Amino acid sequence: MSRAPDWIPIASRTCAALLGGYVFSWGFTAVVVALNVAAGGDYWEGLTLAYLLAFLVYVVVFLWAFADARLLRVWLILAGGGAAMIGIAWFITPALPALS
Amino acid sequence: MFASFRLSMTWVHTWFGLTLGYVLMACFFFGALSVFDREIDRWAIPESRFDPQPMPSFDEVLLPRFLAIEPDKESYKEAQKEVIGTLPPLASLRPSEFGAYTTHRDPVLGMYSSFDVPNKPRDPKLDHVHVYGDVTIDPRNGAPIPKDRYAIGSNFFYPLHFSLHFYWLDLGYWIVGLAALVMLVALISGVVIHRKIFREFFTFRSRKQIQRSALDLHNLTGVVALPFHFFFAFTGLVIFAGIYLPVTETLFHDTVEAYEKIEAEKSPLPHDAAGVAASLAPVDPMVEEAQRRWAARGMAGEVGYLTVTHYGDANGYVSVYRSGTDRVSGTGEGVHFRATDGAVLLEDPPATAVSGINNWLAGLHLQQFRHWTLRWLYVLGGLAGCACIATGFLFFVEKRKRQHAKSGSSGARWVDALAVAAVTGMLIATAAMLVGNRLLPETLPTRADWEQRIFWFAWLAALIHAAWRSAPVQSAMTSPAWREQCWALVVLCIAAPVLNWITTGDHLLRTLSEGYWPVAGFDLALLLTAATAFYAARRLRDTQRLVHSTTGQDQSEPAHA
Numbered sequence: 001m002s003r004a005p006d007w008i009p010i011a012s013r014t015c016a017a018l019l020g021g022y023v024f025s026w027g028f029t030a031v032v033v034a035l036n037v038a039a040g041g042d043y044w045e046g047l048t049l050a051y052l053l054a055f056l057v058y059v060v061v062f063l064w065a066f067a068d069a070r071l072l073r074v075w076l077i078l079a080g081g082g083a084a085m086i087g088i089a090w091f092i093t094p095a096l097p098a099l100s
Numbered sequence: 101m102f103a104s105f106r107l108s109m110t111w112v113h114t115w116f117g118l119t120l121g122y123v124l125m126a127c128f129f130f131g132a133l134s135v136f137d138r139e140i141d142r143w144a145i146p147e148s149r150f151d152p153q154p155m156p157s158f159d160e161v162l163l164p165r166f167l168a169i170e171p172d173k174e175s176y177k178e179a180q181k182e183v184i185g186t187l188p189p190l191a192s193l194r195p196s197e198f199g200a201y202t203t204h205r206d207p208v209l210g211m212y213s214s215f216d217v218p219n220k221p222r223d224p225k226l227d228h229v230h231v232y233g234d235v236t237i238d239p240r241n242g243a244p245i246p247k248d249r250y251a252i253g254s255n256f257f258y259p260l261h262f263s264l265h266f267y268w269l270d271l272g273y274w275i276v277g278l279a280a281l282v283m284l285v286a287l288i289s290g291v292v293i294h295r296k297i298f299r300e301f302f303t304f305r306s307r308k309q310i311q312r313s314a315l316d317l318h319n320l321t322g323v324v325a326l327p328f329h330f331f332f333a334f335t336g337l338v339i340f341a342g343i344y345l346p347v348t349e350t351l352f353h354d355t356v357e358a359y360e361k362i363e364a365e366k367s368p369l370p371h372d373a374a375g376v377a378a379s380l381a382p383v384d385p386m387v388e389e390a391q392r393r394w395a396a397r398g399m400a401g402e403v404g405y406l407t408v409t410h411y412g413d414a415n416g417y418v419s420v421y422r423s424g425t426d427r428v429s430g431t432g433e434g435v436h437f438r439a440t441d442g443a444v445l446l447e448d449p450p451a452t453a454v455s456g457i458n459n460w461l462a463g464l465h466l467q468q469f470r471h472w473t474l475r476w477l478y479v480l481g482g483l484a485g486c487a488c489i490a491t492g493f494l495f496f497v498e499k500r501k502r503q504h505a506k507s508g509s510s511g512a513r514w515v516d517a518l519a520v521a522a523v524t525g526m527l528i529a530t531a532a533m534l535v536g537n538r539l540l541p542e543t544l545p546t547r548a549d550w551e552q553r554i555f556w557f558a559w560l561a562a563l564i565h566a567a568w569r570s571a572p573v574q575s576a577m578t579s580p581a582w583r584e585q586c587w588a589l590v591v592l593c594i595a596a597p598v599l600n601w602i603t604t605g606d607h608l609l610r611t612l613s614e615g616y617w618p619v620a621g622f623d624l625a626l627l628l629t630a631a632t633a634f635y636a637a638r639r640l641r642d643t644q645r646l647v648h649s650t651t652g653q654d655q656s657e658p659a660h661a
Contacts, residue, residue, distance in 0.1 A: 009101050010111075018278075029345045033352065043359050047348065048458045051341035055334060059284045066108045069101075086351070093355055 009071060017065035020078030025058040027085030034089035109289040116282045118496060118515065121489045123264070123279040125522045128489065130261035131332065132482025133253065133530075135467065135475055138205045139618035140253030144537045146604040147245055148208045148238075149619060155202055155209070155403040156239040158383035162211065162406075165242055166198040169213040169233040179231045183219035193217065193231055196373065198408040202239075203468050204425040209239045225353065250548035252537060256555070257530075262336065265552075270343055276336070277344050283333035290322055311498035314491045321488035328481035329488070335465040338458070368445040369436055370415035378414040381442045390420035390435040393447065397433075404431040404468075408439065417445055425470050429459035486523075493519035497573065505576040516579055517563075517570040524585035525562030527629065531592035532558035534626070538599035562588075578644060586637035593630035597623040 029050040036046030065074045102108035133140065142149050156162060171193050180187050193215040200211045212234040221229045236245045250256070259265060266272030322329070337344065348356050364371040387403055394401050404423025410416040416439030424430040434448040451459055463469070467478060493515060501512040536554035540547055562585060569581035600623060601607035611620035 006101070013101070026345055026347070030347050030351050033347060037355070042452075043352070043356060045452055045454050049454045050347075051338055051345065052454070052458060052461075054341070054345055055281070055284070055337040058281060059288065062281070062285055063109070063112065063288060066102070066112050067105050071101075089351060093352065 012071060013066060013074070016071065016074045016078055017062045020075060020082065021058050021062045021065060023082030024061050024078045024085075025054045025082075027082035027089070028057050029054045030089035031085040034092050038092050106292060106295075109292040113286050113289040113293055114496070117286045117489075117492055120279040120282040121492060122518060122522045123275055124283055125486055125489050125526060126264065127261050127276055127279060127336075128482045128485035129526060129530075130257045132479045132486070134258040134261055135478045135482070136618075136622070137251075137253035137258045138203070139622055140257065141251040142207070142618040143600065143622045144252040144534070145208075145245065145249040146606070147249065149604075149606065149616065150207045150238075150240075152205055152207050153202075153209070153239040155200065155387075155406060156242070158387065158406065160384075161237075161239065161242040162198075162200060163380075163383070165211060165235060165237055165244070166195065166213055166408075169195065169211065169235050171215050171231045171233045175232045179217060179229050182223070182226070182229045183217060183221055185219050187217055187219060187231075190231075194412070195233075196230075196409075196411055196413075198411060199406065201405045201431075203404065203423065204402075204470050207238075208236050208245055211235050211237060225349065248545075248547045250537070250551050252533065252551065256533075256552065262340065273340055273343050277340060280333040280336045283329060287322070287326060287330055287333075291326075294319055309498075311495060314494040314498060318488055318491040318495055321484040321491065325481045325484040325488075328478075329485055332465060332481070332485075335461045339462050339465060369417055370410065372415065373410040373413040374415040376414040377412060378416065378440045380408070380411065380416065380418075380439050383408075383418055383442075386418050386435075386437040386442050387420055389437070389442070389444065390422075393435055394422055394433055399433065401426065401433075410439070414440065416440065418442075424463065424468050427463075428469055429456070429463040430466065430468055432459070490519065490523050493522070501573055502576045505574060510574060513570050513573040514567075516573045517566040517581070520566035520570070520579060520581045520585060521559070521563035524582065524589055524633075525559055525566060527589050527633075528562045528585060528592060529555045529559035531589060531596055531626070531629070534596040535592055535599060538596065538603050578640065580644075583637050583640040583644070586633040586640065589633040590630050590637065593626045593633065596626050 029047075032050035032053065033043065033046045036049070037043055061078060065078065068074050102111065171190050173190070176187065176190050195213040196216045197214040198211070199213075200209055202209050212232060215231040215233065217229055217231060219229065221227075235247075236249075236251075237243060238245065256265075262273065262276050263270075264272035264275060266275070342348070383406075387406070390403070391400065399422070401422040402425065403420055404425075405419075405421040407419045408416065409419065418437045418439055419434050420437070421431045422433040424432065429451070432448065432451070434446075435444060436446045436448075437443065438445050467475065497512045497516045497519065501516075504510070504512040533551055533555040536551050540550055544550060565585065566579070566581040569584065570579045573579050597608065600619070606616070606619055608620060608623050611617075611623065
């Protein structure tokens with residue numbers, strides 16, 4: 001075994017993978033659903049598609065959070081990217097064509 | 101922080117696997133038992149030991165039973181918490197919805213009814229609050245199975261594998277979901293760690309030291325069933341995705357509400373009751389019509405699920421769904437009839453591509469279809485998952501215990517104690533519950549609660565025993581708890597079939613000669629478990645003797661090791 005990593009970076013990485021990864025997957029789901037409805041698709045159909053992909057996305061970003069050397073970048077992409085996707089989904093939702 | 105990609109994956113695999121492995125043990129083991137949940141129900145409820153039955157006549161058998169269902173007291177209490185004002189008296193509630201579901205493995209039929217309440221919900225996001233009631237009947241004559249007979253397979257083991265029976269804030273679901281995610285993570289990181297995966301796959305050093313054989317078995321069970329492990333963890337997450345990623349109730353709440361209003365207007369099925377009383381036309385001809393329509397589409401089949409919505413109202417309708425016995429994607433092809441005259445309102449359109457894939461994945465996980473070979477492969481896959489996780493624990497302990505013994509750390513000791521509780525302790529709890537099911541008096545009030553208490557207390561006792569006996573691990577030896585709990589398991593797993601014989605007369609010679617596999621198979625599985633536990637206990641004793649006889653040698657070894 002290699003030397004045990006320091007406590008704080010490893011805790012931060014674990015949080016990034018778990019919570020950052022969760023926010024990212026949440027945002028991914030939201031944006032897929034919103035874009036699908038905006039494109040005239042069925043809400044439930046888009047939701048099912050998003051769910052089928054969201055957990056694969058979560059697993060990949062979870063592993064990446066530990067593999068990438070730059071922790072700050074991991075946090076920025078996961079939490080920032082997740083929040084941005086939720087923002088986009090929220091922004092396009094009121095204008096959904098199916099509801100007009 | 102990590103010197104290489106592989107070391108980062110090793111860290112993730114070790115520590116996430118260790119912390120959530122205990123949960124995964126329960127998911128895989130009780131998931132494996134759930135494959136035969138209905139057969140375990142037959143074992144636990146002797147009154148229900150007869151052949152599977154088709155959906156009986158609605159008009160003759162089901163309707164009088166539906167109308168006799170009383171609102172469940174617990175459900176009434178729950179509903180009271182969720183509404184504004186006091187609920188009307190329990191006895192005055194009227195049913196508004198009925199449902200009955202059966203599969204090719206069900207002798208008895210589960211039926212439920214939902215009751216309307218006039219009170220407004222506290223949560224403005226909810227439309228209605230309902231009170232529920234249910235009954236299980238013998239479909240041959242409509243006689244109800246007594247309420248206190250506990251379907252241990254489908255009402256205890258099955259929900260345990262996805263909820264841990266921990267319903268507060270849905271926390272059990274969340275813990276299992278996290279464990280499933282970690283399973284996927286552990287599978288991928290495991291493949292990365294073991295680069296020479298194919299060579300290792302064919303390596304098994306059973307007679308070498310425990311650390312080596314544990315690792316070999318860990319790799320073997322992980323790799324041989326890798327697609328199985330991945331599939332079940334993944335589809336488990338997708339099935340409960342609505343809980344884990346609740347976008348519909350939050351971000352899209354208003355959108356979906358508006359969307360559903362439009363859909364409801366377009367749909368021929370009335371969303372709300374009309375408030376005008378109306379009678380229900382005979383339902384059996386509607387069932388015949390549904391079957392005729394399935395046959396016309398080249399998919400003749402049995403009824404799997406039948407519901408009545410807005411019962412007794414002018415807007416009422418009856419939905420008849422085809423059972424999924426002969427295909428992967430569960431029940432479907434609903435045909436919906438107007439309740440007042442039996443006119444067809446709607447035939448479900450075929451599933452779209454995405455829903456089709458989703459139904460197929462969920463259906464393959466839930467396995468309600470008929471395929472006994474695959475059913476057994478599921479059990480083997482689930483047990484391989486357990487073996488993979490358990491050997492992971494053993495490898496963790498074996499790798500560290502000498503080092504921890506020297507440094508005075510107790511880490512390996514506690515991991516080992518928890519592993520004992522997760523492996524033999526879990527089996528003891530299961531077997532103890534079955535013994536309790538046969539020993540508790542038939543007339544005991546809240547008998548099902550006692551069966552559950554036996555399960556949890558037996559598990560807790562096993563954990564305490566494992567912790568209490570774990571001190572030798574601190575000196576790099578094997579915990580005697582493994583062996584002692586194996587002996588307890590031998591006793592319990594022999595006692596269960598013997599008690600089944602004494603209390604019901606169904607001994608193995610009879611069930612085998614009659615070919616009654618639900619009970620014969622489960623008795624045999626218990627005896628096989630007893631034999632395995634016996635073998636393990638003997639092997640553990642022999643190993644211990646070997647260690648004792650070579651202790652002198654061992655002590656001299658560290659000098660040049």
